[in-house]
Amino acid sequence: MALPTDFDESPVRAPLAQHLAFLYPDSDPEQLADEVIAIFDQFQPQGPLPLHQLWSQEDSLLITYGDSIVDNGSAPLDTLHQFLNEYLKDSISSVHVLPFCPFSSDDGFAVIDYTKVNPKLGDWSEISEIAGNYRLMADIVINHVSSESEWFKNYREGVEPGATYFMEANAGDDLSAVVRPRASSLLRPTETSRGLKHVWCTFSHDQIDLDFRNPQVLMEFLRIIRLYLQHGVSIFRLDAVGFLWKEPGTSCIHLPQTHEVVRLIRTITDYFAPGTLLITETNVPNHENLTYFGNRNEAHVIYNFSLAPLLVHALLTGKSEYLKRWMMTMPPAPVGCTYLNFTASHDGIGMRPAEGLLSDEEQLQLVETVRRFGGRVSTRRTADGGERVYELNVSLFDALRGTVDGEDPWQVERFLCSQTVMMGLEGIPAFYIHSLLATPNDQDGVAATNHNRSINRHKWDWSDLQQRLSDKGSVHHRVFEELSRRIQLRRRMAPFHPNATQFTLQLSEPYFAFWRQSTDRSQSVFCVHNLTDAVQELKLSDLNLILMDSWYDAISGTRLDDQNAVLNVAPYQCLWITNR
Template identity: 55%
Template sequence: MPATLDELTHKVEQQLNVIYENIDLPMPITELSRLLIDEMNIPNNFVEPVPYTNHWSEKDMMLITYGDSIVEPEQKPLKTLESFMDTYLNDKINSVHILPFFPYSSDDGFSVIDYSSVNESLGDWQDIEDIAGKYKLMSDLVINHCSSRSAWFQNFIKGSGVGKDYFFTADPSDDLSQVVRPRTSPLLRETETAEGTKYVWCTFSHDQVDLDFRNPHVLLSFVSIIRQYLDSGVKVFRLDAVAFLWKIVGGPSINLPYTHEVIRLLRTLIEHTEPETVIITETNIPNTQNLTYFGNANEAHCIYNFSLPPLLVNSLITGDCTYLKRWLMSMPPAQNGTCYFNFIASHDGIGLRPAEGLLSDLELNTLVNTMQNFGGRVSWRTADTGEQKAYEINIALFDALKGTIGGEDKWGLERFICAHAIMFGLEGIPGIYIHSILGTPNDYEKLKNTHHNRSINRHRWDYKLLKEQLDSDYSSHSKVLTRMLALIDIRTKQPAFHPNATQYVLHLGLQLFGFWRQSLDRKQSIFCISNVSDEKVELRLNELNLIVTDDWVELISNKNIEDTATELELMPYQTVWLTNLKNE
């Protein structure tokens, strides 16, 4: 590992040689390497990162939210968000992912106009720094594309200034048939420029124009952006849509080796600047491809567990955990220095590509139809064959779990809590969407106003109304928050719930989904077992082989297990956490 600035420079040069091996650069690799290190402001006496170090523990719990998910008159939303977290979450949740808080033109923030500014309607950099001073802050690095209204793209149109050569173009006559995309809009955007008509590559929409990392100045610009975010207190970088970063005409243009090397390079630069900083890759792709973004513990520190939401929802609406269990058994344990980022709801929806090859077509169709019956919408993509396929289900998780394939029932709240109890117990860091912790249902009014399917799960709360709901003992929102925080409080005190603690899947039949966790020091064991059905189910404790000389307790109910050979009756959607070492 590099021990001096010269050795670090040499390592960066090697990585740059891989990225730009077939590209005629406007500068020597040695110069580019020095520029990158200077842009990151890496000091001569930098701290050498320790390989395979876990920058997380069982105490880590991430809230996922927009900067304006909660608003109050006469106050900037970032201040309102800070107030909400301080009042309701401060001693339970230690991290927050604020979705893009920059000026933008579309896609609720993911079409960035200016990476260096905070959206004035949300607040300013001081507001960001205030939150970062109290909570571990995750920020998006929207690295694949930017807004067509950005200064960079306007300079591309003019043919002069920074950005004039920042964008990837192709020709309509090129073979683009293999390109993998999550959208149905045309890939190329016809754009009139000072140099004539050009066709700009747009993976997502024509307002989101793709950047061209073959130009090293694009890389330099993003390293400068990273440096600014670090200075503002960002501790976790979410690399948005990074799988599409590198393009090659004539191929699928996803998950290319150059993309992986760019991530490795950014990690090298970041960890030699701020060793505790974490990189998370957002790659909404089939599971086997997603796993490659760990590299050899030298790419992403964390990857999103995108397969978890569709598989978990499928289990809870069918009462059968077969597919969920099969997937979990196939997941390799994350080696030290890496971990999974678990979530079951997000600002987007329930992605279906990560379930491909895991759920059958029949299961997928049943899942989609059930979600539509519960008020959900479906977003589509164009497959290689030209066929329209469901890409994601857009629905609030609270509504997604209000029934089964048989229809809505009385177990919605229990099913919803069960889903989170399962996620909280799994190997990895849990991320909880703000509208899940608040039990927010589908927002049909916002959907009607925006005509964007994803708006259904992007409600904006009035803080006064929200406080009234949360301060009431009778509202569903108060009940959800109370029970969620109770689970989180228990979870964050148990060493066996460390993101890298040992995990084994249990075989308890179709209706009981279970797994065993063991702390890194091997002192604490927790058996996490959930009834995923709408029927009572008997759990035979002797099947778990509990060590009879230990004193066992069920953490959620705080009840002692007097007889390890007895049976426990699990109510529909009840979860138990059985442990031999209770931590208060």
Template identity: 55%
Template sequence: MTVLLETLCGHLAALYPQSESAALAQRLCTIMRIIPGGPEPEPYCNHWDEGDVYVISYADSLLSETHLPLENLQHFLGHYLAESISGVHILPFFPYSSDDGFAVIDYYQVNQSVGDWPQIREIAAQFDLMADVVINHCSSRSGWFENYRQGKSPGKGYFFEGDPQADLSQVVRPRTSPLLTKVQTLDGERHVWCTFSADQVDLDFSNPEVLCEFVAILRFYLEQGIRVFRLDAVAFVWKIPGTSCINLAQTHTLVRLLRLLIEHQRPDAIIITETNIPNQENLAYFGNGNEAHAIYNFALPPLLLNALLTGNGRHLRNWLMTLPPARSGTAYFNFIASHDGIGLRPVEGILDRAETDRLIGAMERFGGRISWRDKPDGSRAAYEINIALWEAMKGTLAGEDHWQLARFLCAHTLMLGIEGIPALYIHSLLATGNDHARVAHSNHNRHINRHKWDYPQLQALLQDDGSHHHQVLAAMKLRLAIRRRQRAFHPNATQYTLQLGDAVVGFWRQSLCRRQSIFALHNLTAQPQALALSSLNLAALDPWTDLLSDQSYEDHQGQIELAPYQCVWLSNLSDG
């Protein structure tokens, strides 16, 4: 038996002890079109470098009367960002019934309103394309679910059923909607499990037929040029009533199995797990370098937001100090804004209740909304803050001020410097504000940060140098151009957190070859801050220059003056 088949059989035996593992392993290889016995993927290989930057966007974020939304997105990426990014994450572009794409009706089709597979393949030919694998649930209007109700295949046995009389109080929920939904089937009344909403019915991966379906979907996506796979809400995928039904051992085994198959089909493919959960639980999805290639750094957005609104970086600094270096072959996926809200679960145990309440209060004053979740004891807790990041940066706990642009750029500059692969939400690049009209129309809090631009109107704003949309995009492109040339910003380059007081957050990055060092310094306040250069222990023989301003620092015993919200990338090399 080959190494691949032996490893697959081990995973399958843990997941499906009643099945014939060898036969199922061979079937999965056939579906994925893998010939066992071929070369093994190189372990602990970094499929990224300092040049990698992603944009996150819906397929229909840019609309016009003359072109399909995917064509508009391709034009925007090529015309405005070709030299600034390497990849794009297009959020679910399939036919759907709710949740802006995350209730998939058909995994093999592109939503006709945005385009078709030729447009997807064209974008994949220009950029590394990340696509969602909505693996925990699908639409109640899908063919699978209709077949389930009719007792037909494929679909029969595909969905997780629950007993309304069972004790499900320990189940961790991200929502306040009922967990079980009653449906009528040919076999009578059933209650299906719905972690997120009644329209998003949870799949039953304890049925190996469901696994085979998704392996076929993954192979199809690979054939369309998709290289990066985001496993949406994967932490909830395996259910055992009487447990929390989150982060179960079987879930981690399933991630390892999917990675094994994907990387044997395409060795440079990447799996990213989307697990908006407390920080230590999130880190577990690295496994032993054999689960996710990258994990979302979910604690970063709320901690950075808190640091800039309070002017105090203590929690952010302490978190950076405890963040373990990602081993070769793994990386953090860094972001500070996305299509979802700013999650609060990742900072449980980091921010106390009073600090979280102050943060929530400020965001509500800036026009934000709060989404809630049910706790096992029956109480409710704030799950996420829903707000456009541009609006979140309009002030501090003291109220609104005139530092919005500087504060916004400080947030992104800090994110671009820390260990990991950076990802920028399209609406942050465009400094899009809160979309209250969409929230009022849909009664869906997350729509506040999912604006749909009229693309010709946006292009006019981006040509107007007096527009804050133009100013933000220009400033971001400048930072990206600098960042992508610095080897010290490789996602796995060494990082040490500096002790510079609470008003300034700083860290030292060193390239893997140890030639380049960058001291990244960030003033979190609206007051100037002075730092003694001697506190950085700069190498005496090296010339040091701020890459962002081109200012040189020759007197290593002097001071560096940071203006309000100023950032400095102090490097011993002008080009890494």
């Protein structure tokens, strides 16, 4: 392909060359920069998007598989779009459709072909239609591909593209420090045209790690990003990106080259597709996760991974101590960045982000309680050859079936409290579809697949779901309607802007509370949550409400004219006390 004559004048060429020189010191960075620019030659740079246009309090995100709702005779992506338009158009602004490509395992995360939509879900037209009505987030499963992919077939046969795309290990490599999220063996013996090789598998032997030390692997993924942009994707989730770059003798996680790849992708999207957001999926301890903001030049958004285990622990024990301590140490997101707050996902409740925040005894109590409520546990291999709990596999609705003392009648209230806490925090709230729908543990799914994660990946029949959501006596109707109402309340309240000021309130142990103030300082919200199954007293004077303002609870609509009053706060009740 002939390169346009204005490549030398492109203002993005120099920063691209800097990124590429760091990653590939033995290659010509100028030539590689020209290759990158050629990939995006159809995109017209428009300048950076103003920060105030990146997100607002009106934003919230739905996480779903393309076939979480199925209807015989219809493409699941069409059914999903119908569900969004009928039930969520007034509350949800963005949709994360989990991997929608053909795959061989891990419910989509072992991608066979990134350029195609799984025909069992639909095609690119359905993806583009959803993107036309909602901000669409898609996964770039960047660390590995399926063993059934064309690239890996070519690797075994010794032909390109693919022959040099995969990470191999040699007999003398020191792999003792490698950090992994699985207990399976790291290396997979593979017969190739060049003899027996041992390929790297961070996750499973069906998910073969790519070798980004080859610049052509990077170019392949930039072409995939271009394709997704052309179909309307505007948020990219870089899956398992922390493991991307490997060097034997190191931990092979969060290496400097990995951060440089994220910075390079950020440079590209900021220049060629301003307004596109990058979110890094790094399910690791909190201090490691925060590094992916970089110097405001890596991810726009990072997952608030520690929230889920700490919040579940708080609601199961009735103790706010650990949740409060964590929140007080969390830095405000840098300008132009924010957090994605979530309490449930397709992967379950990650426990690595709780390391250093919950003691081993508290973690064990959490694990055993969730097990009593039907949950499962997945482990990971540690550097010393042992195993630790990696994640809790459970429907969040069922994880909150009771407390450490056993089941009780407060499941719905406790669950609504969990989601309301998430909605109030600094950042953008993300709702897993099975949380919105109060889906219980899918034990039949686990039995059918023999995979723990299937417990929280139920597939709803569309007509059955419609019936349950319309049945005012069903728990699904009750949860969905109240969550939708609270999301819509939140959208109208400026203190819930993702970057509005936040301070932790020092109320008594049963409460988890914080204060949010709008960016123009005209409105405040005191978010107060009773974490216990008992009625608690709340002295309004403890909140230091400004006397000149009129205050009310936005959730209940109750006016609070006497600022010296003592409120009786019901079990798991949430208050949004605001002055407007």
